[in-house]
Amino acid sequence: MSTRLVQITMKARDDAALGAFWAKALGWGLASEGPGVTNLEPEGFGYPDPSAVCVDLVVSSEPKTVKNRVHVDLATTSPEHQAELVARLTELGATPVDIGQGDVPFTVLADPEGNEFCVLEPRPIYRDTGPIAAVVVDCADPREMARFWGEATDWTVHEVTDRHASLRSAAGVGPYLEFVRNPDPKTGWNRVHLDVRPYPGADLAAEAARLETLGATRVDLGRADIPWTVLTDPEGNEFCLLTPA
Known part of the structure; x- marks a missing residue:
């Protein structure tokens, strides 16, 4: 059996406004x-x-203190579209930030x-992804992350180097999942995380155990009232294993 990436979850002070x-x-x-x-x-x-890949926003009082290790890249179709999108997003409340990206x-x-x-x-590889070109994860070892997530899900590995790895759904549609080498250490819980879901008929406990054999670690939240399972990948990034559907 396997899972597939179905959504990302983002903590928010005001989930409705964000x-x-x-x-x-x-x-x-x-x-x-x-x-x-x-x-x-x-x-x-x-x-x-x-x-x-859908987006869930969940209210949280935790403040944002560091750069997110998981973010989205938005696709554009032309230089004009890129400029128009940046201007529109700025009008909606986005602000330019310097994360050391340079020129x-x-x-x-x-x-x-x-x-x-x-x-x-504009990049040809993202011409058919929809508005989200990629979900991007900072990591220390893109090769290991591609290994884990390629085996954890049924997504296809498209590229693996020491600095970058990319996967996409087995159907060849939707956004990419990318891992980019970043030397910054992980600190605290990720404000944005991945959610994966097994296919109908799968056994949730068996799937969690399979992911653990691949290198995932189970996280005990001390709660018996939630139907999903929280794990971390080999680099400590939290993700949720949702009920089969």
């Missing part, structure tokens, strides 16, 4: 499954589907709560 920003940024629909949770997905989307062709912004993201220059 959700409204991202819904407008992506052109997606906005809903809520309960107080303190805002859900974003494309209009008319049949969750889960590999054509998109690069993409633009680094932060959303209204300070979460970093990139607006990429």
Whole structure:
């Protein structure tokens, strides 16, 4: 059996307000499954589907203190589209940020709560991904991360080097999952994390055990009231194993 990446979850001081920003940024629909949770997905989307990785925003009082280790890259189709998108996002409340990127062709912004993201220059590889080109994870060892996530999910590994690795859904649609080498150590819980979901009929406990044999570590939250399982990947990045669907 295997899992697949279905969404990312982002902590937010105000999930509704931040959700409204991202819904407008992506052109997606906005809903809520309960107080303190805002859900974003494309209009008319049949969750889960590999054509998109959805976004959940969950209310949290924890302050943002360091650069996020997980962020999204947004796709553009032309230099004009890139400039227009940056201008529109700025009007919505995004701000330019310097994370040491230097002179690069993409633009680094932060959303209204300070979460970093990139607006990429046009790149042919992302021409059919939808608004999110890639979900990007900082890491020490892209090769090991590609090994783990390639075996943990049914996503296909497309590139592996010492500095960068990329995967995409087995269906060849939707955004990429990318791992970029970064020497900065992980500190504290990630403000943005990945959520994976097994296919219908899978056994959740068996899937959690399989992931542990691949190098995941189970996290005990001391709660018996949640139906999902929290684990960390080989570099300590938290992720949730959701119920099969």
